Amino acid sequence: MKHVKIQSHASLREEMKTVARGEKKAPKDAGGVSFDSAEALLRLLTPQNRELLGVIRDKKPQSIAELAELTGRAQPNLTRTLGKLEAIGFVRFKTVDRRKVPTASVHSLRINIDPFSQNDRLELL
Secondary structure (H helix, E strand, O other), X not given: OEEEEEXXXXXXXXXXXXXXXXXXOOOOOOOOOEEOOHHHXXXXXXXXXXXXXXXXXXXXXXXXXXXXXXXXXXHHHHHHHHHHHHHOOOEEEEEEOOEEEEEEOOOOEEEEOOOOOOOOEEEEO
């Protein structure tokens, strides 16, 4: 299970300043993937991107070109979207004969929202 931090930019900036001043140690998840809000994550999980993840999981394309053909999406657009999905850990790439083969690396996710603070967490399962 992988945890992704959900933290506002202002809170992240203040945390970084506190660590830089030596007032506290850097948290274990410092430098990892984070989102400004749960809404920012949900904006990435559009119906089109969820369909894309489903095609990767179910059809197991052997290249980005094959994935573009299966989805009808333009390859530059698809590559950009896959980069975003890879950055947050939803997709991984393995290289096979100089081809980048996308694989789904998350089966489900859970968002834990703390209603009393901005300490929300995302768990990738």
